[in-house]
Amino acid sequence: MSNDNAKKRGAPPHHFIDDDWLALRDEPVLEPERPIVDPHHHLWDRPHHRYLLPELLADLDTGHHVRGTVFVECSSMYRADGDARFACVGEVEFVNGIAAMSASGVYGPVRACAGIVGKVDLTLGGFAEEVLQACAARAPDRFRGIRQMAAWDTSPEVSTLLRPPPKDLLQDAKFREGYAVLGRMGLSFDAWVYHPQLPQLIELVDAVPATPVVLNHLGGRAGLGPYAGRHDDVFREWKASIQALAERPNVSVKLGGIGMRLGGFDFHERPLPPTSEELAEAWSPYVQTCIEAFGPSRAMFESNFPVDKSCCTYRVLWNAFKRLAEGFSEDEKTDLFAGSAVRAYRLPQALTKAAP
Template sequence: MTATILEPDRPIIDPHHHLWDRSRLDLRAMPFAAHGFSQMLRERSRYMLDELLADTDSGHDIRATVFIECRAMYRADGPKALRSVGETEFVNGVAAVAASGVYGPTRACAGIVGHADLRLGAEVGEVLEAHIAAGQGRFRGIRHSAAYDGDENVLGPLSTRGTPAGLLRDPDFRKGFAELAPRGLSFDAWLLEPQLPDLLDLAQAFPETTIVLDHVGGPVGIGAYAGQRAARFGAWRTQIRALAACENVVVKLGGLAMPFAGFEWSYANRPDSYPALAEAWAPYIETCIEAFGATRCMFESNFPVDHFSCDYVTLWNAFKHLARDCSEDEKQALFFDTAARVYRLDCGPAI
């Protein structure tokens, strides 16, 4: 039975998804089971253009997308600092295929956000220039994940990435961060709620750099924070409001289908319907929209990772349900205009 699509004619830019092919990895040797990621990777070990388009063509009117780095297709050799440029080369090829129109109207990967180690300081400029060249007009910014917690059970397998505590305050990192604005590049920030004060300090120190806060700031409710999500909501809200006072910060509304926030859903216990997701997520989504305003908020899919809890149709139905009381102008901003402006996408008006 085909799922009902809410507002099927509403144009959408999906500003946050990944691509990868991990089908050749031995998933049994990877420590994902505790977070349920093992099943997600088994089902979505390959998420390339075909799989992305199967989702974007499933009923909602997805006009364009933005790829966000996920350590896919790095160069196998050459200078270590430049290996991440391989990801941009790969994604730009995918974008070119989508732009041909052969596979339909969706302009997949119209914007690309890659990775560079900003701890290289001023020397990261060479890496940024290489990304810009490889993107051939599609490269928009950098994501250097700062997600860290002293309890390895919070981030699970992602704790093995070696991200240090206090990355956003590191002097070398900030020297590298200073190289973004002169090149017109934005910064996607992925971190956890206890780290939000670090991002606030960074945003205040670099008011000329556009910062995109991913996943509503990473609420936590597992590991050392198990059962504390509700109790920590007030502190999260305070930091969100403080960040909203920084005009250079915008926020992505999504990522709450991941396990970190501690909601009960998983592959083993999926929600029955989109209203259930919308009801649970409403305090976070509504707080962000109230604090930032619709013109500085954008809904995101975070696929295939958020497939952990629901399918693509259900996710966007939940977002549309959450926005049901917004004005038409607000909806246009939340689903299309904010993403188009922030990532400088030329994909036509939302009409």
């Protein structure tokens, strides 16, 4: 197996998928009848990687009973013409078309992109409401909120976004003005930050408590750069922030996104992809901390595909999640795998049930 490929797996810009390496690992599907709503994936067509409906369906059709999904923004298919402030509406239009294709039933019972999380620049302040209204008008049955990534760190090893946000975005006065619009419109905010920024997120939630918040990727615990070799200190700081954030009843958490290199695990470098047992063992302290803090009713497993596909296949990933949920009751598992996502994104309740 090429060492060059090992270096590219999961490295910025997070588009390289080593299919030959992933094919070296397979395992039977655990609990194949359990309904799943995947609340976090992307779609894009980029120079070095394509992940559109066929690629998504190929992953969803690997044995797990995925009933529906939620698309989360990734600056895909923005409008090339017109007022630049409304360019992001193009992404919502694009994904709503994909969702309509899936809703036709031509591609099976799964309802891909049943919820859409777009992006609107909240630093537009009050004007953000006009852009949000335009997004909602393009997908009135599916547009549920926005994500404006705030993940920023002084270390280039940690801060790897193609278009990094400004430092302290969550504290910007114009951003907060736009953020307040979300709650008034009944929309949610997906928060992507690194763990040192969690106190800023807590401040934001307290300042504008009417906006529902979905914390992405276990709160962005970093294990690279200045955080490498400081596991105990980082874990303690991260856990304290997670517990504090969970005290805010309008916040829920996504359990995933830990297949990225950000977490500091070495799975990408190994000659064989990890098993679901290996992933569950490595991820357990973080996942269990979040579930203990938020409870199953405000926690939801997520794929973060295709980004986390650099680490493992869709089949192995959800097997790992099912192993992590082994100690929970059936009702709690229903929440973790579908119910919490349905409530957070106001999706049809039928998605929590097995397909007829």
